[in-house]
Amino acid sequence: MGAHFNLALILLALATPIAFADDPSPLQDTCVAVSDSTSAVFVNGKFCKNPKLLTANDFLFEGLDKPGNTSNNLGSKVTPVFVDQLPGLNTLGISLVRIDFAPYGLNPPHTHPRGTEILVVLEGALSVGFVTSNPDNRLITKVLNKGDVFVFPIGLIHFQYNQGKTNAVALSGLSSQNPGVITIANAVFGSKPPIYDEVLAKAFQLDKKVIDYLEAQFWVSN
Known part of the structure; x- marks a missing residue:
């Protein structure tokens, strides 16, 4: 019995970091987020809509084809499709953003505490990078062209910068329904x-x- 107990402890220790690495796995087909708690179940920070009342619109977000307004000090605009914008994402552990860049626009150094990000350039070119944790603080950077894909590991400071004289557009997928954003400055x-x-x-x-x-x-x- 002692050997079995030790094995169980080892497996638990190995599994523990994974359990806290990302959003929990869903235990039902859908959990469309609603603000009304009447006859609803609270799951993963949101109340769930009665599955019998689901509609296609619960899983639909429209307008991601429209450019974001980049007339700000940064020259960039992030359009999120998180659980607050698309309730059907609740418990599914995934989300999306569109990022528009004016010439020389910047999405400044920031982190996503709850999600890894994978980015694809749709138009233009971007200089991107992330910084590894202490003690190395190594900058991993690359210039991306149209069609290129780059990954920013969860929690690490990263940025995207349009060094060109034309607009740029990128799409990013994130491994959380609500990855969070901490802009360093x-x-x-x-x-x-x-x-x-x-x-x-x-x-x-x-x-x-x-x-x-x-x-x-x-x-x-x-």
């Missing part, structure tokens, strides 16, 4: 309330006046 210098100046000054080895200047900027939420 927004989180560090635009938090509410602000992170203490002395903390940021010491962390970035900058004068507090520089920190005050950075915190006073308008950080675009993309």
